[in-house]
Amino acid sequence: MLCSSRWVLAVAGAFVSLPALAGDPDLQALRAEIGQMKAAYEQRIAALEARLQSAEQQQIRTQSAAAVEVPPASQAAAPASGFNPQVSLILQGQYKNMKDVAERGITGFVPAGGHDHAADGIEGISKRGFSVDHTELVLAANIDPYWRGQAILAALDGEVEVEEAWFQSLAIGHGIGLKGGRLRSGLGYLNEQHPHAWDFADSPLMYRALFGEHGSYTQDGLQLKWLAPTPVFLEIGAEIGRGANFPGSERNKNGAGAGALFAHIGDDMGLEHSWRAGVSYLRTRAKEREAHFADINGSEAVGAFDGRSSTWVADFVWKWAPNGNPKYRNFKLQTEYFQRREKGDLSCFDEELAGNACDPLAAGDSVTSRYKTRQSGWYAQGVFQFSPNWRAGLRYEQLDSGSRNFGANAANLIVDSYRPKKTTAMADYSWSEFSRLRLQYAHDQSMRGLTDHQWTLQYIMSLGAHGAHKF
Amino acid sequence: MKKLLCLCLLAGSSLLAHAELRVFATVPEWGALAKEIGGPRVSVYTATHAQQDPHRIEARPSLLAQARRADLLIAAGADLEAGWLPVVQRESGNAAIQSGRPGYFEAAAQVRLLDVPAVLDRAHGDVHAAGNPHLHLDPRNVLKVGEALVRRLGELDPPQAAAYQAAFRDFAGRWQAAIGRWEQQGAALRGVPVLVHHQSFVYLSHWLGLREVGMLEPKPGVEPSSGHLTALLARQQGQPARMVLRAAYNSDAPSQWVAGKTGVPVVLLPYTVGGSPAAGDLFGLFDDTLQRLLQALR
Known part of the structure; x- marks a missing residue:
């Protein structure tokens, strides 16, 4: 448009200059006027041109700025499904060769599975032959800038169990972390780890004695942690929760059913060593917590415990990697010790009304006595990774049934005093971080009078999102 | 309060x-x-x-x-x-x-x-x-x-x-x-075929024009297997590489094995700051990387 108006002016100028030959004063005035017009137009054109040029430059600048900021591939526009949570699925199963024992347990310790035979034990642990463990589905994502959420669903035949479902704070700061929902307690070291992260195919006897066959203490509640602003790792935490799981029991009550406290300290020593030590305490109450006992004649009796249960756990982990590079070779030593005290009443009765020492007339009588126990145990294990694919490990564990004071019921029930022991060796091969095959042998003396040689061939496969593991 | x-x-x-x-x-x-x-x-x-x-x-x-x-x-x-x-x-x-x-x-x-x-x-x-x-x-x-x-x-x-x-x-x-300076020094490296342990030198190769003709890892993150290395050796006949590159944190066995079989030098690159005595800072990292590459070329 600018070009064409210039052309028009040029033509007009040429046309106007022709009559100038006449030299008429009128014409001279006209010429002066046209000259002024021409100058004015040229000024306006120059101004317009300058504006156009600056507009064009600006456009180029914004385009190039956009070009600079857009390229990162990671910031490319993602479809709405980009907001889907990270998903991973854990496949775990095994072949197990061991003795046929009607009711597996740990002699001298109250079975955590309660009195229901079928519920005693999770899939696989007590199954002989081929079996598939529960299949874990993990979903996790940031909820918003303030919270993150994670759910772990365990699928078994005909049921889905909510293993974990919690939210976690991201934005409180000051070293504070708040977690709420169904969560694995921060007690001990192994408790927060999932079975697929275990170094052996089963959990230590200690964890099974403490928390049952799941091998971990999970509760519905809140966890508050604080990490100190020190160069050395120092963390303290507290939990309150429903306390429905063993050693507590489900009950209808306001307020908290269990509370836990823990403290961790850890650091590096040089380039190659790192360690963490911790101490934790769990206190909970049980109401009518039923367990199977044998009466003095060998008949079955049910004992229901009402009272307080408190547990101390001390844990220590040390890891070594040459040059601090664990990829090719590394060693991990891990040990935990516990002590549990329970105090309250034990009611002994006869569930099947068949007649036993507590109910000799099979009339539904029961005997209530005081109950006081103090038990302990420990394990220690070492796992050596000697190539990028191979690891081998050894675990030794021992429990002590300790003192068990059953009061008046001591006359009715057999009070075992025993030191269960188990030695386990394993070797595993990992094709990658996502697949592992493990062979394990255990010399198990956790039941009095029974030495069980247990062979396990186990696979662990994880699909999907790359999980980040704790120390 | x-x-x-x-x-x-x-x-x-x-x-x-x-x-x-x-x-x-x-x-x-x-x-x-x-x-x-x-x-x-x-x-x-x-x-x-x-x-x-x-x-x-x-x-x-x-x-x-x-x-x-x-x-x-x-x-x-x-x-x-x-x-x-x-x-x-x-x-x-x-x-x-x-x-x-x-x-x-x-x-x-x-x-x-x-x-x-x-x-x-x-x-x-x-x-x-x-x-x-x-x-x-x-x-x-x-x-x-x-x-x-x-x-x-x-x-x-x-x-x-x-x-x-x-x-x-x-x-x-x-x-x-x-x-x-580096680009001037590295001009001699343009088009040079190399083997790499892991895909950790992609940007270096892209910048200097090195031609990566094979990787010792069969897949990224998977440790070199003897079968895969043997296949690499066979390829070496048709597409000969001039050197094998590995980072300080990679194990040395696979690259040494290839070097032993082919006579091609292994170049241990610092990969990052601190990866070699000379790579004390970012300048040292590239100075040393180029020097090591050029030395292997001679």
Whole structure:
């Protein structure tokens, strides 16, 4: 448009200059006027041109700025499904060769599975032959800038169990972390780890004695942690929760059913060593917590415990990697010790009304006595990774049934005093971080009078999102 | 009320106590860059060193303790630290360094990444969805990351923004000159066929024009197998490589095996700052890398 108006002016100028030959004063005035017009137009054109040029430059600048900021591939526009949570699925199963024992347990310790035979034990642990463990589905994502959420669903035949479902704070700061929902307690070291992260195919006897066959203490509640602003790792935490799981029991009550406290300290020593030590305490109450006992004649009796249960756990982990590079070779030593005290009443009765020492007339009588126990145990294990694919490990564990004071019921029930022991060796091969095959042998003396040689061939496969593991 | 006042005073005093910006860098190269730009105004903690495989780091207690106190977290990104950094961020209780906050800086987000996979399938090994994360081995990327980093430092520490800018201009000037020098030296490397242990030199090859004709790992992140190495040897007949490149943190056995069979030299590259005695800083890293490559060519 600018070009064409210039052309028009040029033509007009040429046309106007022709009559100038006449030299008429009128014409001279006209010429002066046209000259002024021409100058004015040229000024306006120059101004317009300058504006156009600056507009064009600006456009180029914004385009190039956009070009600079857009390229990162990671910031490319993602479809709405980009907001889907990270998903991973854990496949775990095994072949197990061991003795046929009607009711597996740990002699001298109250079975955590309660009195229901079928519920005693999770899939696989007590199954002989081929079996598939529960299949874990993990979903996790940031909820918003303030919270993150994670759910772990365990699928078994005909049921889905909510293993974990919690939210976690991201934005409180000051070293504070708040977690709420169904969560694995921060007690001990192994408790927060999932079975697929275990170094052996089963959990230590200690964890099974403490928390049952799941091998971990999970509760519905809140966890508050604080990490100190020190160069050395120092963390303290507290939990309150429903306390429905063993050693507590489900009950209808306001307020908290269990509370836990823990403290961790850890650091590096040089380039190659790192360690963490911790101490934790769990206190909970049980109401009518039923367990199977044998009466003095060998008949079955049910004992229901009402009272307080408190547990101390001390844990220590040390890891070594040459040059601090664990990829090719590394060693991990891990040990935990516990002590549990329970105090309250034990009611002994006869569930099947068949007649036993507590109910000799099979009339539904029961005997209530005081109950006081103090038990302990420990394990220690070492796992050596000697190539990028191979690891081998050894675990030794021992429990002590300790003192068990059953009061008046001591006359009715057999009070075992025993030191269960188990030695386990394993070797595993990992094709990658996502697949592992493990062979394990255990010399198990956790039941009095029974030495069980247990062979396990186990696979662990994880699909999907790359999980980040704790120390 | 008194308690609140006490808390405020405590918070205030702790702010005054460390005037310098605390930087937590996941890998040595970005720790070194933060030092170049930040100088005495920042204190830099580097979470890993050159002898460690950056893919396989554990969320050690010491890392949590350092992340707790950091004002700025500099990560390589592109999932390089996927196995440990998310845990460190979450468990640190430090709101400032969470992803999406100004205190979280990702180098991979500042440049165009190479090797972006068309298909995301673990059948192809440990692939990084966003692209290859070893981006610092193209020095032009270092400059781009530096440009973004200096802006971020200025945002986090406004009173010192001008000082960071000045330090960066000084660094950028020296770096540009060095790039010119390296490119001149590296001209002889253009088109040279090489074997690599892992895909950690993609950016270096792209910059210098090295031709990667094979990888010792059969798939990214999968350890070299004898079958795969034998196949590489067979390919060596038709497509002879001039050298085998490996990083300081890769095991030396596979590359030595190939070298023994073919007579091709193994070049141990520092890969990052601290990977060799001469690679004391970013300049040293590239000086030494070029020197080692050129030496192998002779």
